[in-house]
Amino acid sequence: MKTYGFGVDIGGTTVKLGLFRTTGELLDKWEIPTRKEDEGAHILPDVAASIKAKIEEKAIDADDVQGVGVGVPGPVTPEGVVRKCVNLGWGVFNVEETLSELTGYPVKAGNDANVAALGEMWQGAGKGAKNVVMVTLGTGVGGGVIIDGHIVAGATGAGGEIGHIPVCDTETIVCGCGKKGCLEQYASATGVVTLTKRTLEASNEPSSLRDLAEVTAKDTFDAAKAGDALAMNVLEQFGEILGKGLASVACVVNPEVFVIGGGVSKAGTIITDMVEKYYTPNTFHACREAQFKLAELGNDAGIYGCVQMIL
């Protein structure tokens, strides 16, 4: 094993890069803009140039670099082929081969949500575990499933798409995926707002949330923490839907740890406690030992997981 590795988490606006020791220590991190023009043709050359510059800046022996791990916002096959990353303008091509030619190093690519799960398993909330499910509660609900230390990419790159588990038969609003009643429609930041609005409309119960022009997920969880009964009711609905959804996930892959991350998780242990409250009675008895932990690596989870892929 060589001494250094690079993690590269490609997002729609910026590319996050990290220089790591292969023992897991983050030595330096920085960002470059994601140049999406010309169908994203500049992105990987920009990444290669940035890595080369960092090697020179840090006076690292170029032969002492193990490789480069890359996270991309879309499905990736086990061979490293992206099937289309709409956010980057990319078509279908082999990211691993292309970036390897540009850098001279071995490259491994993975889906960004899966790679973040791997990062949390390696150096974050799932440290020490080999079977981890990460749930990212942001604008949508992302997921990453790690079994025996490896990402479950799935047959078409859709492993860990737990945001689209069907949880409600009577939903009238269409999810971004085209279905109705997906987990993401209730457990994402947007979903919490939906639950809140519906709960406010369903009664005349007084609530501090009624004073707000626009309610956010943070408003709801803050109000719940402050003792607002209606907000607490919304939190219970959220916990029931997500807890039952993860109870289903556990019956499939039986993880040691669920890691809960993303913006919504910033509300803290009120989230994990509420999810666990509904998870435990709804899952199979042998799955009840699973732990619920808040993510620890924040936006760095991706670059950590990228490096873990090349080890």
Add this chain to the structure above:
Amino acid sequence: MKTYGFGVDIGGTTVKLGLFRTTGELLDKWEIPTRKEDEGAHILPDVAASIKAKIEEKAIDADDVQGVGVGVPGPVTPEGVVRKCVNLGWGVFNVEETLSELTGYPVKAGNDANVAALGEMWQGAGKGAKNVVMVTLGTGVGGGVIIDGHIVAGATGAGGEIGHIPVCDTETIVCGCGKKGCLEQYASATGVVTLTKRTLEASNEPSSLRDLAEVTAKDTFDAAKAGDALAMNVLEQFGEILGKGLASVACVVNPEVFVIGGGVSKAGTIITDMVEKYYTPNTFHACREAQFKLAELGNDAGIYGCVQMIL
């Protein structure tokens, strides 16, 4: 790789054994009784003696045996420890070490449902695929999840326990696992009978099923095939519950193939067609390419999967 391997599928009544070429060809299969007395202490010695006798009978070079794979009716850790097999009278011990000492061969052990899934992937309905979910519709609903050619055993041996995915909030009957509203309560043979009885009671609609003293799952599916509208309604309910359940499974592990086996699956493609009808609109778009196939190896799936484990 040596020429021969043994597969040993230990059930509550009989132990099924198979002599295979390691290329996958079943050369001979036979059964011995499962002697459960004395806390199942005779079971593994009986297996070892039966293997030794077969080696002599077939005049096989004892050094040309790759090893022995064992399927057991209960959870097994990755190290080969059974945590209790109630049906065999066993406590907690290492099956792999014990049988290896008795036979002199390397031994791998796995849960019987998971091992059957591996068998179907290797030489059955999932042949050629590496990501397979097997669903066994029998008295209960068993499952096995294979990712990249390997069994997902899970943190506590409960990987693939898809029969206990929560699918109904309003169930009043308790499942064998202690919860209410598990997939198994509707999609097993017993579950189909429950659905049938409830459907018969809910209306006065004429049906050939009303003439039967005791209805079985086979009766319901036979009546559906014969055009009985009420039975067809039950089949639709069954397909909706199982199809949606498998839609959730796909959002976690995104398999190439679902293999449907067990007694209920003997009704044939009417089952897989109906499940697929409800699976497709309910799963994530990238998971819709999954194929639904009837199991091909029947009761031999276990011994095939046992041998695959030692390759």
